[in-house]
Amino acid sequence: MLKKVIGIAVLLGSAVSAQAADLSYRAPYTVNQPLDAYSWAGPYLGVNVGYNWGSVSHSGGANPSGVSGGIQGGYNWQFGTPWVIGIEADLQASGADDTFAAWKFSNPWYGTLRGRIGYAFNQNLLVYGTGGLAFGTLKTELPGFSESNTSAGWAAGIGAEFMITKNLSAKAEYLYVDLDSHNFVLTGVPNGYSFSTVRIGLNYHF
DSSP: OHHHHHHHHHHHHHHHHHHHHHHHHHTTOOTTSOTTOOOOOEEEEEEEEEEEEEEETTSSSOOOEEEEEEEEEEEEEOOSSSEEEEEEEEEEEEEEEEEETTEEEEEEEEEEEEEEEEEEETTTEEEEEEEEEEEEEEEEEETTEEEEEEEEEEEEEEEEEEESSSSEEEEEEEEEEEEEEEEOTTTSSEEEEEEEEEEEEEEEEO
């Protein structure tokens, strides 16, 4: 009888140990953390290309336009909801220029530092609004002479971003940028540059 009791105890102990080992192995996988979920949270870095068109104040009718391109980077926060907030900075080289009378106006470069707030549809499509600081250079040229002034201003716009994979997203964005006026010796008046830009880009999410 004693041998039977000991045998049953050994069998029960082996079964409990096997179940415990199985539970320990399965514990990391829960329904609250699906393996195929998209997340917008965290840092990202990317590139973009676009087209700018605008006007120079007090210039008589100069409307610089042209292709632009550059880099952007930022950070998003998403606290288990469809709402996403973040901050983004970008720096662009621009080929926008135009000539009016004897003066040529151009915008060699510009950048922005903006906040973003958006809503994630089906997790992988983010629609957002954005706004913040802008800065850049307006250049004026006459034959044999040139003058450049860098100024600050503001930028605002809307955009959409789509997750292609868990780490790669594509974006399309519209921004309106307004750079403050500066007094130019070559024109004798304060000139500023305001413009619209439409651009597309790719972001890598770390």
